[in-house]
Amino acid sequence: MNQTPLLDVRDLTKYFTVRGGFLGRGRKRVRALDHVSLTIYPRETLGVVGESGCGKTTLGRTIVRLLEPDEGHIFFEGTDIARLSRRQLRAFRPHMQIVFQNPYSSFDPRFSVLESIAEPLRTHTDLRGDALVDRARELLERAGMPGEILFRYPHEFSGGQLQRLAIARALALNPKFIVLDEPTSALDVSVQAQIINLLQ
Structure with a gap:
C-alpha cells in the first residue's frame, strides 16, 4: 500500500x-x-x-x-x-477522539447535552452563540437524537441514548481518527445494533 x-x-x-x-x-x-x-x-x-x-x-x-x-x-x-x-x-486533539465503554461515566452530570457537546467546539473552533447551538443540533440529528433534548441532563437518558450522545460529541470536530472502546458492550442487544448502524 x-x-x-x-x-x-x-x-x-x-x-x-x-x-x-x-x-x-x-x-x-x-x-x-x-x-x-x-x-x-x-x-x-x-x-x-x-x-x-x-x-x-x-x-x-x-x-x-x-x-x-x-x-x-x-x-x-x-x-x-x-x-x-x-x-x-493540543493542536492534534481535534483530529483524535475517543468513545468510552461506559456511557454513564462519559458525561459530567452537571452539564446539559448542549454544554457537553459545545465544550470541544468552544475549545477548538470559533463557533459561538446560535452557530454553536445549530452545530450541536446537527450532531444530535446525525446520531439519531432529536434536537430538542439539548437542555436535558445525562440522568434523563438510557445507556443507549447516552452512547449516541457520546458519539455525537466525538464527531463534533470532524476527527480523522476515533478510538471506540467497546462502545456497545454495556448495552442491550437491540441497542447494540442501533449503535453499530450509527457508526457505519
Missing part, C-alpha cells in the same frame, strides 16, 4: 505500578502494553480483540495520550505525538 498511514504505532509499551505484598506495602511494575505495533490507513477500521484485562482500553487511551506511554512511538500523520508536550498536543 503506497498510501501514507494515518496512524503508525511502534513498540508501544505502558507500565503501571501496583501495590502488593503484606498489607499492600510492596510495589511492583506491571506491563500493560508490551511493545505493541500497528498501522492504520485513512478510512480503515481496525479491531483489537482480546480477553478482559489484556490491555485493549489501555492501548486506546495511550494512543490518544490520555495515558502517557513509557516506551515507543505514536506517529499520527507522520508526527510522533508520543514526544509532544501537552501544549503541542
